[in-house]
Amino acid sequence: MSKQLKVSIEDLVPIIKDGLENNQEVELKVVGISMKPFLKDKESIVILKKYDGTLKRKHIYFYSIDEKYYLHRYIESTKSMNLFRGDALYNYELVELDNILGEVVLVKSAGKKYNPYSFVNKTKLRFYLVYKTIKSIFRSIIRRSNG
Numbered sequence: 001m002s003k004q005l006k007v008s009i010e011d012l013v014p015i016i017k018d019g020l021e022n023n024q025e026v027e028l029k030v031v032g033i034s035m036k037p038f039l040k041d042k043e044s045i046v047i048l049k050k051y052d053g054t055l056k057r058k059h060i061y062f063y064s065i066d067e068k069y070y071l072h073r074y075i076e077s078t079k080s081m082n083l084f085r086g087d088a089l090y091n092y093e094l095v096e097l098d099n100i101l102g103e104v105v106l107v108k109s110a111g112k113k114y115n116p117y118s119f120v121n122k123t124k125l126r127f128y129l130v131y132k133t134i135k136s137i138f139r140s141i142i143r144r145s146n147g
Contacts, residue, residue, distance in 0.1 A: 009069050016062075020050040020102050027108075028062070028071075034086030035060070035071060037128065038116065044109045046071060048102035055082060055097075058125060060104035060116060063095050071104065087128065090136065 012028075019026045030044040039046065039060075048062055055061075055074050061084065062071050072084040072093065083092045107116050115121065 010067075013064075013069065016048075017101060020048065023050060025049055025105070026102065030071065034089050035073075036088040038087055038121075038125070039071065039107065040109060044107055046104045047106040047108070047113075049105045051100045051103050053097075055100075056103075058117075058122070061095075061100050062102040062104070063100040065093060065095065065099065087125075 009031075016026050016028070026048045028046050028048065029042065030039045030046060031042060033041050046060070046062075051061065055077065057076065058073055060071055060073050062069065063084070064070070070084070070086075070093070072086045072089075075083040075085055075092065077083070082095045082097065084095050085092050104116060106113050
């Protein structure tokens with residue numbers, strides 16, 4: 001039986017940065033629900049590689065904002081702003097390119113590795129985003145009719 005040690009992300013960041021700078025893959029266990037349903041809290045493990053300087057739409061990146069670290073999906077760039085958002089969230093984050101540390105290349109969940117950008121997973125994401133948009137529209141209609 002292996003022992004587990006819980007360490008804060010702030011303590012791990014220097015090790016993560018060092019590994020990525022040396023072109024090593026880094027594994028992180030997901031903590032939080034902002035990427036639900038595609039990444040599960042304390043269940044999914046992501047494998048990161050160094051950010052190569054090119055943002056790819058709907059890819060998941062590891063970045064920092066004000067000394068906090070996030071794993072969220074890149075949405076688009078407008079002017080000099082790069083918009084990111086967690087799959088379960090509605091608000092966007094503005095991220096500077098210098099704050100992006102790594103890109104998710106594989107996910108481990110339920111003992112299996114999978115490519116989060118495969119055709120099947122991209123299709124699931126599209127359906128989920130349509131569902132989320134419809135849900136948001138219904139919520140705003142209900143709020144207007146109740147208010």
